[in-house]
Amino acid sequence: MRLLGRDFSVVVSDAPECDATHFTPHEVCQLNAHRKARTVAKHHLDALVIGADTEVALNTQIFGKPHSLKGAEEMLMRLQGKTHEVVTGVCLLHLRTHREKLFAVNTRVKFHPLTLEQVRNYLQLINPLDKAGAYAVQEHGELIVEAIDGSLTNVVGLPVEALREELSVW
Helix, strand or coil, X not given: CHHHCCCCCCCCCCCCCCCCCCCCHHHHHHHHXXXXXXXXXXXXXXXXXXXXXXXXXXXXXXXXXXXXXHHHHXXXXXXXXXXXXXXXXXXXXXXXXXXEEEEEEEEEEEECCCCHHHHHHHHHHCCHHHCHHHCCXXXXXXXXXXXXXXXXXXXXXXXXXXXXXXXXXX
């Protein structure tokens, strides 16, 4: 949000995240973003609330946040050498004026071919348990990411370029 030159406050939502496998990654992210925004907006009726949710998807499988280091290791080994999608759903919500906008941004990320040792070394450098897909491109991402096709800020977790455009017409 600082990149957009906006004043803001961060309020963590306690909304439960949906991980239903019968939804597409775009649907899951938008649903979670909406849940997060609505939970916060109920306590800030006059504020524009922005909720966001990011997921990693390989084909039809969604990689959320791993529950353990072993799970993180397994995720990265499945992603190594492949191109996957990073999807962020965003919800703009202003309850007092009944305005709402949902959108999703997709970025393709290609991982280097990685050995188990390289994956374990990477996981020692970050905390993967709070990150979709068990990685953070902004934290030693060069060790695992070969190429990004699309928005880097989307991969970080908030598609700033698309958000700027949406806010300009808000």
